[in-house]
Amino acid sequence: MTSDFPNLSVLNHPLIQHKLSMMRDRTRSTMGFRQLLREIALLMGYEITRDLPLTTERIETPLCPMDAPVIEGRKLAVVPILRAGLVMAEGLLELVPAAREGHIGLYRDHETKRPVEYLVKLPDPAGRLFILVDPMLATGHSAVHAVDVLNRHGVDDSQIRFMALVSAPEGVRTFHAAHPDVPVFTAALDSHLNENAYIVPGLGDAGDRLFGTK
Numbered sequence: 001m002t003s004d005f006p007n008l009s010v011l012n013h014p015l016i017q018h019k020l021s022m023m024r025d026r027t028r029s030t031m032g033f034r035q036l037l038r039e040i041a042l043l044m045g046y047e048i049t050r051d052l053p054l055t056t057e058r059i060e061t062p063l064c065p066m067d068a069p070v071i072e073g074r075k076l077a078v079v080p081i082l083r084a085g086l087v088m089a090e091g092l093l094e095l096v097p098a099a100r101e102g103h104i105g106l107y108r109d110h111e112t113k114r115p116v117e118y119l120v121k122l123p124d125p126a127g128r129l130f131i132l133v134d135p136m137l138a139t140g141h142s143a144v145h146a147v148d149v150l151n152r153h154g155v156d157d158s159q160i161r162f163m164a165l166v167s168a169p170e171g172v173r174t175f176h177a178a179h180p181d182v183p184v185f186t187a188a189l190d191s192h193l194n195e196n197a198y199i200v201p202g203l204g205d206a207g208d209r210l211f212g213t214k
């Protein structure tokens with residue numbers, strides 16, 4: 001965590017950083033961009049879940065009985081913010097295939113830069129940890145809106161972790177002001193937002209690069 005940004009963890013594993021640099025390259029193909037995001041999400045998921053509580057379960061190995069470590073509760077939900085979060089969710093679900101998946105559909109209005117909601121479908125919140133995923137934390141309004149949606153659905157901030165590939169300082173501040181108890185995990189804290197609220201240096205429009213749209 002950095003002292004300027006409480007509750008923000010920058011995941012600087014060399015594999016994550018190398019793959020992110022490949023994604024930032026404007027010549028990267030749609031196929032390459034998508035594959036890299038899936039891989040990074042899996043690596044970030046490994047870091048984000050490292051403190052999940054363990055308990056033991058009695059099993060029989062071929063040789064003898066043992067009390068084997070297993071994740072306590074094992075109730076996880078991965079919630080991508082559509083569209084761009086979908087590919088990150090794929091990577092995370094490779095890591096935790098038993099997790100439930102919810103969806104929050106938002107797009108950023110080009111004029112106002114504010115999120116517009118078009119879909120919400122979520123699993124039962126009771127006793128579940130929610131990992132909210134979106135590659136870009138720019139102004140932070142989409143992330144704040146998505147956590148507000150989870151709160152309305154009965155999910156407390158203490159049950160949520162937010163995972164963003166690239167973040168802008170402006171967005172991290174806005175997010176922490178609204179939801180100080182939700183930890184944010186990111187692969188990079190970039191410089192600033194430009195006049196169109198795009199992250200600089202960033203990687204451009206994540207959704208368009210992932211899905212080959214304009």
Ligand SMILES: O=P(O)(O)OC[C@H]1O[C@H](OP(=O)(O)OP(=O)(O)O)[C@H](O)[C@@H]1O
Nearest residue numbers: 082083084107108138139140141142207
């Ligand atoms: O922090 P903010 O300023 O709110 O911006 C970030 C949002 O913008 C992008 O989505 P976009 O609106 O482009 O939708 P898309 O995923 O469908 O392309 C991105 O995936 C975030 O959801």
Ligand SMILES: O=c1cc[nH]c(=O)[nH]1
Nearest residue numbers: 138198199204205206
């Ligand atoms: O830089 C940005 C900002 C918002 N959404 C994106 O896809 N990229």
Ligand SMILES: [Mg+2]
Nearest residue numbers: 205206207208
């Ligand atoms: Mg987009």
